[in-house]
Amino acid sequence: MAPEKTLEPTAGQTIGPFFRFGLEYPHMNEVAFPHSPGSIVLAGTVYDGAGAPIPDALVEIFGADADGTVPRGRSSLARDGFHFTGFGRCMTTDEGGYHFWTRNPGATDEGKPPFFAAIVFARGLPNKLHTRIYLPEAIAAGQSDALLDSLSEAERATLVATRTEDGYLRHDIHLQGDKETVFLAY
Numbered sequence: 401m402a403p404e405k406t407l408e409p410t411a412g413q414t415i416g417p418f419f420r421f422g423l424e425y426p427h428m429n430e431v432a433f434p435h436s437p438g439s440i441v442l443a444g445t446v447y448d449g450a451g452a453p454i455p456d457a458l459v460e461i462f463g464a465d466a467d468g469t470v471p472r473g474r475s476s477l478a479r480d481g482f483h484f485t486g487f488g489r490c491m492t493t494d495e496g497g498y499h500f501w502t503r504n505p506g507a508t509d510e511g512k513p514p515f516f517a518a519i520v521f522a523r524g525l526p527n528k529l530h531t532r533i534y535l536p537e538a539i540a541a542g543q544s545d546a547l548l549d550s551l552s553e554a555e556r557a558t559l560v561a562t563r564t565e566d567g568y569l570r571h572d573i574h575l576q577g578d579k580e581t582v583f584l585a586y
Contacts, residue, residue, distance in 0.1 A: 423458070423489070427479045431461065431488040431502035438466055441568040442533070442561070443499035446492050446520060449576030453496025457522035459573070460489045461500055461533070464514065468506035504535060504569075512545045513538035515559075520573055530584040533571045534560045547584070555582050 432439040446457040463486055464470050471486035479485065490498040505514040516533040532547070539548070539560050548556055558581045561571040573581050 423491070425479075427481070429488050429490040429498075429500045430479060431463065431486060431500055432484050433482055434501040436482070438503050439501055440504060441499055442502050442516065442571065443497065443568065444561075444571040444573060445496040446498065446522065447496060447572060447574045447577075447579075448522075449574075449580075451574075451577060453492070454522050454575070455492060455494045455496055457492045457496070457498075457520060458489065459492065459498045460487070460519040460521075461502065461516045462487050462518075463502060463505040463516040464508050466503045466506045468508050468514070470508060507538075507543075509545075511543070513543035513548070518573070520575070522575060525575075529575070529581075530586060531573065531581050532559050532584070533569070535569070536560055536563050551582060558582050 442461065446454045446459065448454050465484050465486070471484055473483060473485070484503060488500045488502060490500055492498050502516075505516060507514045513534050515535070518531050518533055520529045520531070522529075534548070539556075548559070551559075558574070558579065561569040564570055572579075575581070
């Protein structure tokens with residue numbers, strides 16, 4: 401009698417180097433159409449443990465639309481130029497920078513602060529890193545969730561973006577060191 405087949409997760413793959421032909425697609429960092437009503441830029445830099453920018457990292461974000469609706473359409477990879485996709489991918493620049501055209505996410509749970517879910521891939525990482533990027537206004541208004549409540553002030557600060565003068569968001573990601581971003585295990 402043959403043993404029962406089970407489906408078990410496979411080990412994470414070593415990250416990078418990335419082959420652009422397998423990862424890139426047109427407008428992949430445009431979660432929302434640039435300059436469309438309600439669109440903003442979410443930008444930042446990915447740093448290593450020594451505080452140096454990482455020029456070949458990859459950042460992915462997932463976020464709800466401004467009303468808290470989670471996009472369920474098939475437009476994540478085949479961008480049509482006008483639908484909000486909720487998902488974006490961006491390779492960092494030579495200076496470690498990334499940016500997305502997106503929208504301020506709405507709360508998916510009433511009373512909970514809205515956030516972007518983010519994943520970082522970078523050389524030297526044995527697996528991807530998961531984190532969140534919260535909107536500063538929600539945190540300043542006192543909104544919190546179980547994750548934020550479990551963190552110190554310094555740890556919480558690593559998950560909150562800064563609003564720029566033009567209404568955009570800035571959020572740096574530190575893989576290690578004194579400013580290390582809080583990463584989540586799933």
